[in-house]
Amino acid sequence: MILRSIECENFGRYQQQAFELRRGMNLIVGPNEAGKSTMVEAIPAVLFGSREVELYKPWGGKECSARLVFEGKGRTVEISRNLLTDEVHLVERDDLYHVLAEFQDRVSARGRGAVFQEYRALLQRLLGIGDEELFRATCFFGHQPREWTGEELAAKLRALVGSGAGQQDYGALMDRLLEEYFQLTRVNPWGRNKQQDRELELIDSELARLQDDDQQQPEITSQADHSRQASIDALEEEISRDRAEFERGAKYVEQVRNRSLAEPSADINETHSEPEPPPSENAIDDDFERRLADCGLPVNLSPQTPVILNEAAGIRRELAQLQRSLAAVQQTEKAIIKPSWRLLGGLTLFLAIVAGGAWLFDFHFGWVGAAASCLLLVVAVFGARQQIQANRQLGDCDKEQKKIEKAKAEVLSRQEQVSHRCEALGLPTSPVDLVRLEKLVEGNRQLLDEYWQRGENEDTTKATPVVSPDAKVPAEAKTDEITTLSAANELADLEQRLAEFEESLLQREAELEQLKNEVDSDSPSATVSNPDLKLLRQNRAKIEQRIVLLREAIEILAEAVDRYAKSDLMQLTSEVSRLFGRLTGGRYQEVRLDSNMHPELKVDSRRWQPAERFSRGTVDALYLSLRVALARVRGDGQSLPLVFDDPFVHLDQHRYNKALNVLEMAAAQGQIILLSHNQELAKRAARERWHVIALGGFQPAGVGTEESEHDGQLHLL
Template sequence: MEITMIIKELYLEHFGQFHEKKIKLHKGLNIIYGENEAGKTTIHTFIRGMLFGLERGRGKAAKQDTYSKYEPWDMPGAYSGSMRFEIAGVNYRMDREFKTERKSVRVICEDNGKLLTPEEQKELFGGLFEESYYNTVSVSQLGGQTDGDLSLVLKQYAANLSSTKHADMNLKKASEFLRNKKKQMVKENQVDKKAVWKNAWLDLEEKEVSQKVELKALEEQMTKLVAEQQTVQTEYDRELATEQKERDTLRQMQVECKTLCDRQLELIKEQKDLQTKIGEKREQIGRMMQALETVGLSTLDDVLAEMNRQEKKNCISLWSYLFFLLSTICTAYVFLVVQIPTAGFACLAITLTFLAVFIFRTLRRIEAKKEKLMELEKCKDICIRCAATQSEFEQLRKTCEEEEHKSAALNQRIQTMEREIQKKISKMPEKTKEIAKYQVELKQREQKLQWEMEQQFKKQEELAEERAGIRERLQIIGEAEVEVKAVELALSRLEEVAVKIKGSFGIRLNEKASYYIDRITGGKYRKLVMDDDLQIAVHTDHRVLEVSQLSKGTMEQIYLSLRLAAADLIFEQEHKPMLLDDAFVAYDNKRMAMTLQSLSDMVEQSVIFTCHTREKAVLDKSEIPYHVIKL
């Protein structure tokens, strides 16, 4: 299936002297016309840059390379463009950023909007590489060489196409390149020192064996040292446990002592509170005792005796009044019985009067007595409470004394235990010091062994790195040997190519080139042949002509025919746009007309860059369709 590529539009956003410049191209012939310095070469380079990018040179070369030459004049920071094209009837747009810091390229299918991946981009452009582009579809004139020089150029171009499918590689230079490559690989990869590296590998193995023996001995010493440390540590832990047990006992007794002391302080505080209360009660009792003394009482017993006496006195008085009242009533009754009414009523009146006075005085005395009894009861209650408080105080005082005795005994016990513990501790330092000293010695030995083992491990790492380096070097040497053999084989094959010019590619190249030279020359030269000696000749109807016998214009036609033939063979079923930069300078009008007619008939799209008007005049005269773009 034939696949055709057509460039539709160039957009030089920021490129060289152009800023936002659009150029539309069409199928068939396209003439881009412009005077010198108008930008034809810039557009030609832009197409190349869009297809393959622009790589910046290094060092001094960067000042004169293509990248620097076509940086935008007015906006160096902007360096970009796009190209619309069609492949197999599908429309695409390629956007490229040329600036090194942000270099990028993306291809979008305009028919469905899909963004192509890098792999899909490679597949899209097929076998179009920069080298094949320069050797086939990008055509310029052969230059200002003499006819003899041109024949040599054609011979070299044809020979290299036959052998390598690339036209810029000189066979002699290729052979020289391969020999230099072989020499460089041998030198850089030390292929000739393989035996030295193998001996280094054997020495390394011996070092590793010795190092493993030393490391094993150190590990055994470390194992013994660890066991010894564990024994010493066990003994030390046992001594510490005994000492700690004694200290814990002492600490427990100190806690108990503190608890008793706290309790003692609480009791002392309570004792002080009770003493304060007792003092207050004593003041109350004092005041009451003064009150009691005013009535002739001084003690609680006196109070109780007075209360009993008053009760008895009250009882006697009551019985006296009752006896008097009964006597008077009896007298009145006698007078009434003996019929002395006046005397009887008089006695009754006197009796009632005395009774009333008695009752009144009795009530007053009862109230006074009641108040006095209440005072006595209050004094009694105060005395009882004072006695109870005094008893409680005495009980607390006894409790405090008991707690003090307990605390003193506990303190005595603690002091005794402290003396015993200190006595034991005083005996322990020597042993502990010995153990600690021995532990320090063991630790120092351990650190020394650890350091020695670390050194051995470092040696292991160094040996491993050295082993890896030697292995890598031997691997590189092995790979280099393979490459050297490949280079030697390539040299052998390259020499064979020169004597097999009539191989399949050479035959096909002759056939294709003959087809194009016949069309381009209008049948004047029907066949183009390269022989075993890479001599180029063309056949007419009557004779065979060597290339050295031909004119410069005919040589240019042969050059174009070879490029067209190479494009067919390299790209096979893929048709690429043909770019011709001032390619017809050596052509006369007749040759130009036949060549342009052939391009119009055989090439899907041609872009001709020229500063002359001859091409346009010839096309108009020959009525060959074309499109012109003026810069």
């Protein structure tokens, strides 16, 4: 993308003047105060606005506006701005003058709103740069060129070097991940924590409040409530036991009734035919074993299996929670700041040397010694205080770690007991097999219930249940009673006793329901807090899991982006080293950029020195090389004109000639706008057929020119 024209409608000293530019080398030449810098300052003023509008507002004028026209890749971009109102009009057209994109709104240089972001994004897409600071650091070179300093500018430069589509996607993805992460928690593992609590901290606060309420609830509960709860527990246990006895008694009565009905028909048909044999028990067992094998379940599975599997799952969850707590304690222990005794020792040695030197040279030894002693005392107190604080924090971490280890040992002991129980029941002991078996049991619970119920029925047919409402009648007594009574009297007696037992059971169930209703009505908050507490804990576990996943994703993405950026920086430093070596005649062959994009030079093939330690001419040559090299290796393939305002002021003749050669080579692939007042440079421009714009009546000697339709421009012959 090249700059085709600058139209200064009311900008500085220019009124309704237009300046045409071309691809390649463009020289704007004129004496001092001819308006060269004012003309090129219209470029960032139109693109990004200006915070110093009064500098470019015409004297006595009420308007201040300018217009830029860019061309490239079959497109034309026209941007105009009224600097007093910040009214911007941007139009993108193709070769057939069809409008591809248009923007018109007020965009201030200090803006931060949605319109501002939309306009900057449009500049980034069309021109490749949407930030004024980055534009001046890469495309502008004045008497005091913008040096590459600061973390913010360094990040923008790194993004510009690798600003392909993939790099932009990485940046947008990183922003989304960080935004989602800090919506969940205020803890920042990569820097300072956020001040405002996020979702996780709010849930922790609510959990702490509910837990405090639960801990205070037993203290305010009366003795009557405790006794009532104990009565409920005892009654529930008794009802559960008697309900099981009632069900077994009902089955037994049904078997007696069926047997009494079957005996007369058996006596009548005894002389005619033999009764049809009952189904084989082995056949039923084989059918259950086949169905269990089809589901992947082992044969002879104990009814205690679901209980053991649930207990094993709970132990695994406890171990995972303890492991997370232990990791958090270890991370806290690593973050404890300890005093640097080596640094303090070095400072002590330095103070001793200073005091010794004062004594040796008799230079106010008393004052120097007293000052050194006071400073040493302050440093020692500070170090001791910091060490005591660190030891206290380490002790707290050690106590917490021992507490977690003790809890972990108890859980492991319980896990070992569960393993022994699994071995006794013929179940697997490895966690993977237990999880698989747990899923199979949950998926085939109905089949297993039938299998276990059949086993209970077989045991019932072999033993006589107790159905008395008051006392449990032994099986031997029941057998004696059956042998002494007739079948009819036995059946009637059993049915009557079973009915009485059922009536007693229903009365006790009604009593239990009444007690529970009284407890619920007396303490309504207890019925609400427990579900809320459970739900909050579940939400917290989900949020913690999401935070861990987001943190891992951010770290992986940051590492990938860093590797990608380093490869791009190697390409940039290679190109800068080549250009700068040519400018300096081979004196400096290697240039590198640190993590903040600050340049350093290698001296005598051994030592690296920062750029500010060299002369002004060397620094100018270095930053000129950096701008040219960056225009070549940009990852997005876009480029803007490079503007150089008298860049050779501090260069000697040798570097001056080399710099011109470098700029001419760079202009072959883009556009260079060079500002100067040097007549010799104007003569060279004539010889090399550069495009020249003369200002302030400047007429280079020996150069033939003719006026064009634009005032102040010369088309060299």
